[in-house]
Amino acid sequence: DDPFPFRLRNTKAPIGELVRSETAVLLRNAFIDTKLAQDLPIPDAFKAVNDPLTYIAQSRGPATSAFRRHIALNGGKIVSYIPNNAYLVRMNTAGAARLADWHGTQSVLPFEPYYKLEMKLLEMALTDQSLPEGALLNVVLFPESEPLAAKRLAALGIEVLSEDRTPFGAKLVARIPSDMLAALARLTEVQGLERYRPRRLANDLTRPRLGVEIFEAETDDDGAVTGVSKTDYLGLTGNRIYVNINDTGVDDHDAFGRRLFGPSAGQDRHGHGTFVAGIIAGDGSGSGTIKTNPPPGSYEDPDFKGMAPKAKLHVLRADDYKVNNHISDNWLQTESATYHYFKSPKQEYALISNNSWEYDEENDYTWAAASYDAATRDALPDKPGDQQVIYVFPAGNSGEGSNNGLNASPNSISAPGTAKNVITVGAIEALRDIAIESKSYETNTVTEADEDGNEIEKEEITTTTNTPFSSQTDSDNQVAFFSSRGNVGIGIEGQYGRFKPDLVAPGTFIISTKTRDWDDSITITTNTLNEDEAFVYGGWLHRSEEDAEARRELDEQLGNQYRYGSGTSMAAPAISGLLALMQEFFIIEGDQTNTSPALLKALLINSAQSVDARYDHNVQGTVNHQGWGLPNLQRAVPAKPVASVNTDNSTTLFIEQSLTNALATGESRSWEITLSSNAMHYPMRFTLAWTDPPGNPNAAVKLVNDLDLIVTPMSDSSEDPNGPGDPVDPSDPEDEVDKKQEVYYGNNIGASIYSSMGATNDVINNVENVFIEEPTSQNYRVTVYARRVNVDSLSAFYNAEEPADHIDVVQDFALVMSSANPELEGAFDDVKPDKPEVIELPAVASLTNGMPMLHQRVGANSALAKETDPAHTVYANRRGITNQWHFYTFVNAPKKKEDPDDTDDSNPPDDPSESADESQPSFGKHVAFITFMPPNLSSPRHREADIDLYVSRDSNLTNLEPAVLDAAFRSIERGGTEFITFDDAKVDESEVFYIGVKSEDQMAAEYGLVGLSTDNANGFSDDDGNIYMLPLPAVIPDGSAANPGGVSIFGVYTGMPYDYVRKVTATSIIHHEEVGDLWGQ
Structure with missing residues (x-):
């Protein structure tokens, strides 16, 4: 199965067809069509010997509550969803046989050890490559199997170093003997195996670039321009908002005042966390101490304020120096959420968590990625209610592109930025035109003739002068060469993978706060990468010692309070700061304290625009450079009201996630909108986002619940015989075929930034967009249709009986509709949700x-x-x-x-x-x-x-x-x-x-x-x-x-x-x- 030679399959159907097949079971290491013979050539070493105690149970058609009840009745416990229409179930052979005999079951397959290994581990095992001696693996166990697993791991000579939690079971960091991989995979308590990877660390120009700062002309009495003033957009500063930073700590810099909290506040010997914190919440103190005024690309007397200069920061250390002192993802999630929701003055709004780090050389959807998908919905599953968190991650610095913003490597985004529900941020250049020179010297020995004609050797020095940073700072509309590109899971999550990154922000030569312990000493071999974490992962990529010396000279121009930094680590906090301002806006302006991660993500993406014509929004493109583009605060929360659907005179309308709008399989919600005459002259933008339950990394496609965004142009004529319009029926294949040229489906965007009509629905992503370049109708029907809902997004576990307040597992969502022109007096003349009607059903x-x-x-x-x-x-x-x-x-x-004489029903016969x-x-x-x-x-x-x-x-x-x-x-x-x-x-x-x-x-x-x-x-x-x-x-x-x-x-x-x-x-x-x-x- 090129390019995945170790992935097994019993069908020749392409993955683009299999992701839509009712009978396909799509695992990372196997594609199985259950209507065909299922004998796969699994090596004996990675095949279950006896009862595997875990099975893949596939429903006949969409997975229903009846199917889930039959799993429970046969002694099964659901662990996770497996595409398509299937669940990973803990049960014994007898229960599996009974379930297989039920008429609603398509197939019941044993969960083989072969399916448990990440692809790199599987390749090593099948090509006779031994694990390095003392190799570290992440070992994920099935729920409730820890005690027995501990005994069996010890019997194999496996040393457990630390423990973490995933949505599907405990995750152990363990030291594995080189010959024990197959034996470990065969343990029935083991669910998944992957290589252990340590974490590595991945503004004065950023604020106006993201619409946070507004420049206004100052005039005299005669109207002559006398200067330019800067103001915060709508006066937003992040006041009252807490932002969590998981990094190297944050130093006591003057720019933070008394706004630092948490166990790692006030200490940062590394410098990375202090820099990141300055981008989010520095107030600019010390900006006047710079030696060179202005720095390249800046205005006179620059102010290096962060995005939300009055926000408070809760600081945790996330950098690992020792494996046996591993800072777990679960600890970062629970510690920050506990402080936000329970220890600090109790906060009602969702916590923003900035994580400017990545797992080294890990580009898959990992167990850690799944844990952040789960924590987005509820970071404290042991506490009542949902403690929601908005996680922001960098895309990573492995793009290997050119300085023209192109020619980069796809599928290079680092985990946990590969997660579905987090916001993943790539980097674009900041326009500074830094022309500082770097000189290198090369000494060669040449042979010459002297006056007597004798040959003599002579040393000749060649001087080369270049401007190493010029090409990295010559634009503000190019993706930085180092920024990792998407999509993720190419060839695994569908033919083209899942759409990532989500957004981009400035990330080259950003100026931010400098720790007092910053050490810029440099000893680097020419033409090699600097391996010092403080530079590379903080992030500077030096090509030579001379370039690093030039960079040090630049930092000296800024004095002791600020320094330069580059990397997606610097782009991510810009988005975190932007989110803090949006939270403040909704609390103060909108009186809404419970804005969900799904809605904030949808608003950001809806506000984003392509940074350059060379990039597009093609979900099925070869390389995803910019995600949905560069967000803008003035479009995300325009000065005109941002309103729910029952409020007019707005340029942006939203529907917040709620149980009322939650959908089960086959259900839909629709809104009929009428555009104002002014809005007809500008593009319209529709964004659907939902917090999807975590996917199982052993599965291929990671999407669990599949919703569709459908926008249908309606007739503007009241004389139309079909009434106000003739909307497509999303669940009727024939109707879809008949009308596919008349509707917009979410993410049907080719090599363009605007949507095309027709095509088909997206079955991979949990964000869908429709961008209409030129509205052709004043009336539209906007529909959210639940094509498949397999796991209840509103409950922590789905093994129990169906919740009493709804009949089936459901998925909630957030929907945003806006005009591309935020200055309109009002983009919508009317918005009408569907009204319930009573339907007479046949006898x-x-x-x-x-x-x-x-x-x-x-x-x-x-x-x-x-x-x-x-x-x-x-x-x-x-x-x-x-x-x-x-x-x-x-x-x-x-x-x-x-x-008629027998009225005693107390002893009914056993046999009917x-x-x-x-x-x-x-x-x-x-x-x-x-x-x-x-x-x-x-x-x-x-x-x-x-x-x-x-x-x-x-x-x-x-x-x-x-x-x-x-x-x-x-x-x-x-x-x-x-x-x-x-x-x-x-x-x-x-x-x-x-x-x-x-x-x-x-x-x-x-x-x-x-x-x-x-x-x-x-x-x-x-x-x-x-x-x-x-x-x-x-x-x-x-x-x-x-x-x-x-x-x-x-x-x-x-x-x-x-x-x-x-x-x-x-x-x-x-x-x-x-x-x-x-x-x-």
Whole structure:
């Protein structure tokens, strides 16, 4: 499976097809189509020997609450979601076998040791590369397996050094003997293995670049410009906002005053954390002490204020110097959240956490990345409620690009910046035009002739002068050469991977606060990278000793209070500071204290714009340089009101995540918007973001819950026969095909920065955008559709019973709609959410075993029926209009005899047959439902009506619940003869089948329906190819010579299909009471 030679697969289908397949199980190390043979060539060393105690259970169709209940009923505990439609489940072999036999299960596969290894480890194992002696691995255990795992690890000679927590189980840092990798993978307590990687560390121009600072002209009485003043946009300074910094500590610099808190406040021997803190919250104190005024690219008397100069900082150390003193991700998450929500004056708003570090040489979605995805929703899962955190990470400094902003390496973003819910930030250049020279000298020995003609050797010195920093500071619209590029998971999370980074910010030659212990001494070998953490990861990339000397000279020009720094470490805090200002805006201006990470991320991305025409927003591009671009505070929170959907006169509207708007599979929410006439002249921007549950790193695609953003232009004419518009039905494939040229789907952006109509939905990302360059309609319908919701985003665990306040697992979301011009008086004339309506559902009839129901009818499938039914939050034509359906129930047990004298129900019989009506056919485990054309049609047709048959054990089928419809057994052939069979039915009054017949014809359909239950198997065949069917007996109704009674007899065969039937022989045994009942020749 090039370029992944060790990934196994039983299908040749490309990954772009498999991510949309209902029967594909997509693991990092294996692609399995469960409708095909599943024998994979797994080496014996990495194959489960006995009961693996863990299985991959795949639902038949979307995973429903019924499927999850059956997992629990068979002793299973869900660990995580696995794409597609599957869960990683802890259960024994017997439970797995029972689950596999259930009709709603597509497959149950053993979770092999082969699947547990990260790809690099797997490559080493399969190419006979031994682990280095004393190698360190992250060992992730299954929940509740720690005590037994400790004993088994010790028996293998494995030394555990530290422990951390992930959303799926404990993570150990362990020292592994070189020959124990396979044995470790085979332990049933082990869920995942990856190489241990230590952390490494990854403004005066930044503030105006991000719209934080406004320049205003100063004039005299005559209107002449006398100068330029700088003001904070809307007076925002970050006052009252706490920001967490996980770094090397923060020194007591004058620029922070008394705004430092936490165990690592006031100390930083490294300097990196102090620099980062200055970008976020420095107040500019000491700016006047610089020796060279102004520095290159700055204004006269510059002020090196940070983004939020009055914000408070909670400081924790994150730099690891010793493995056995490892600072865990869980500690960073819980310590910062505990302080924010419980120890400090209690804060109601989501905590902002800046993390300007990365895991060394780790570009995958790791267990650490998964932990930050989980902590975004709730960093303190042991506390009641959700303690939400907005995590900001750098993209990393491994882009290896050119100084023209191009030619970089994709898939180079570092974990945990590979996580879905965090904000990942790349770096662009800051325009300074630094022309300082660097001189290098080269001594060569040359041979010359002297005056006498004798050859003599002579040393010759060549001087080379260059300007090493000029190309890194010659623009403000190029991505920095070092900035890591996306996408992430290319070839694993779909053909093109998942869209990262999210944003960019200035990150070259930023000026910020300098620690008092800063040491700029330099001893570097020419043409090598400086390995001193204080420079490289802080981040300076020196190509030579001479370049480093030039950089030191630049720092001397700034004095003792400030210094230069470059790296994505410097871009990330700019976004963290921007978030602090946005939090302040919502608290003070909007009186909203609980702004979610999803909404803040959506607002930032919605405000972002491409930094240059050479870049685009192509989600399926070869290299992702800039993410969604450079955000701007004035567009994220414009001076005009930022409002929820029930407020007009705004240029930006948002829908905050809430339980009210949370969606289960198949549900949708829509808003109809009317643009103002002024807004028609500017691009419109729509952004959907949701806090997705963490993905399992062993899986391929990391998206768990898949939502779609759909924007439909509506008719502007009130005379349109279809009403205000004809929106696409997102869940109806035929409707999608018919209307794909009429709608915008989220992230359908090619080599452009604007959306195109048509194409298909995004199944990889949890941020979706629609950017409309030129609105062609004044009216739009904006829809959020839940294509798949597999894990409840609102509960910590999903093994328990379904929550009482909602019927299924749900996903909430945040939605932002805005005009690209934040100066408009109002972009929206009207915004209307869907209003609930009461829908009349068809009545439900009962089937009797073996007795056909004739002359049944369903209404036509109207080609014009495109109405909505907000009460069910899904389009009506997705399920058809109500008169297209006819519902039935079938109880797989005989009716009890009616005894008017028997009123004692205290001792019901154990066997239903003991009280059964003996006149009824016997019931059994073989059940079939068949639609057919009745013998007497009221209106002859040239062909059969096209009807479809649906059967489910879930009563919500009769309520047209989308998830139940999707999971139901279906027979949807052309024509009117459909059948569905079961061979696992219980003979019990609790075994109730719900049957729906739907017309797919544009004429009303008439049909017959029968339900059959018997102990006899559904037919069998012999060696000669003869097929034998044993129909149920049936009563022949009375008739006359002119109109004899007749009955339909049904035989069912479910074996190998035959293309042709040569002959049918019917053997009839007739029992009659009187000769007069017979008529014949």
